[in-house]
Amino acid sequence: MTVSRFILIAKECRVRCNLLYRTSLCEAAVKQWRTPCRSQHRQPPPSYHRSPTSRNNSRLILEHEYAVPKDTILFRYENSRFFKLMNMFAISQFFFWLYLSHFAFTTMRNVPVRTEEGDKTLPWWRRINFGEYKNGIAIGSFFIGWGTMAICWMYTLRSVKYLILKKGGKDLVFLTFAPFGHHRSMTVPLEKVSAKQSRFSAKVTLPLKVQGSYFHYILDMSGEFTNAKLFDYSAGLQRNWSKK
Structure with missing residues (x-):
C-alpha cells in the first residue's frame, strides 16, 4: 500500500508540473504579444495641425x-403670381394715397370750429379743424403711398x-x-x-x-x-x- 500510494503521488506531481510548465509558456507568449501593442499605445498621438501646404492642397481639391x-x-x-399681386397692391395703394394727398391739399379749408357753450357736447373729432393741418395730411399721405410701393418693389427686386x-x-x-x-x-x-x-x-x-x-x-x-x-x-x- 505504501509503494502504490507513493507512485500515485509521483504521477500527480508530474501532471501538476506539466500544467505549470504549459501555463508559464502561455503567459510568456501573451506577454510577448502584448508588448508591441503597449509600445504602440505609448507613442504620442498624431498631430492634427494642418500645414499651409496641406490647406492649399485641400482648397485646390475642393475647387476642382x-x-x-x-x-x-x-x-x-x-x-411669380404672388409678386404680381403684391405689386398690383403696391401700385393701387400709391395712387390711392396720392389722390388722398391731392384731395387734402386742394379741397380742405381752414375753417375754425366755434367754441360756444353748446358746442362742448360735440364729439372730439368734430371739434378738430382738419383744414388747419391740411399740409401735413397731404405730405403724410404722399409718403405713405410712396413708401408702401417702395418697400414692395424693393422686396421684389431682392x-x-x-x-x-x-x-x-x-x-x-x-x-x-x-x-x-x-x-x-x-x-x-x-x-x-x-x-x-x-x-x-x-x-x-x-x-x-x-x-x-x-x-x-x-x-x-x-x-x-x-x-x-x-x-x-x-x-x-x-x-x-x-x-x-
Missing part, C-alpha cells in the same frame, strides 16, 4: 471638385428666383423678380457672396450678402435647393471680407 462643367442651378423659387453657379464655379448669377413681371439678372464673383446663416438654421428666408451692395438678397425657404451640397460649399459659405 466643384468646378462645374456647365451652368448649374443651385436654387429656384417659382412664385427676392431670388434662380441662383445659378456659372461654368467653372467662379461666378454666381442672381436672377430676381421684377415689379412688372420681368426678371433682373446680376452676375457677381463667388468670392463676393456670403451667407448670413446656414441652410439648416434658416426658417423662413436665407439672406445672402453681396460685397458692395447695401441690402441682402433673399432666398425663400419654401423654394427648392436643386443641388444642396454644391450650394453649401459655394454660395452657402460665410465669408469674412475684413481679413482680406
Whole structure:
C-alpha cells in the first residue's frame, strides 16, 4: 500500500508540473504579444495641425471638385403670381394715397370750429379743424403711398428666383423678380457672396450678402435647393471680407 500510494503521488506531481510548465509558456507568449501593442499605445498621438501646404492642397481639391462643367442651378423659387399681386397692391395703394394727398391739399379749408357753450357736447373729432393741418395730411399721405410701393418693389427686386453657379464655379448669377413681371439678372464673383446663416438654421428666408451692395438678397425657404451640397460649399459659405 505504501509503494502504490507513493507512485500515485509521483504521477500527480508530474501532471501538476506539466500544467505549470504549459501555463508559464502561455503567459510568456501573451506577454510577448502584448508588448508591441503597449509600445504602440505609448507613442504620442498624431498631430492634427494642418500645414499651409496641406490647406492649399485641400482648397485646390475642393475647387476642382466643384468646378462645374456647365451652368448649374443651385436654387429656384417659382412664385411669380404672388409678386404680381403684391405689386398690383403696391401700385393701387400709391395712387390711392396720392389722390388722398391731392384731395387734402386742394379741397380742405381752414375753417375754425366755434367754441360756444353748446358746442362742448360735440364729439372730439368734430371739434378738430382738419383744414388747419391740411399740409401735413397731404405730405403724410404722399409718403405713405410712396413708401408702401417702395418697400414692395424693393422686396421684389431682392427676392431670388434662380441662383445659378456659372461654368467653372467662379461666378454666381442672381436672377430676381421684377415689379412688372420681368426678371433682373446680376452676375457677381463667388468670392463676393456670403451667407448670413446656414441652410439648416434658416426658417423662413436665407439672406445672402453681396460685397458692395447695401441690402441682402433673399432666398425663400419654401423654394427648392436643386443641388444642396454644391450650394453649401459655394454660395452657402460665410465669408469674412475684413481679413482680406
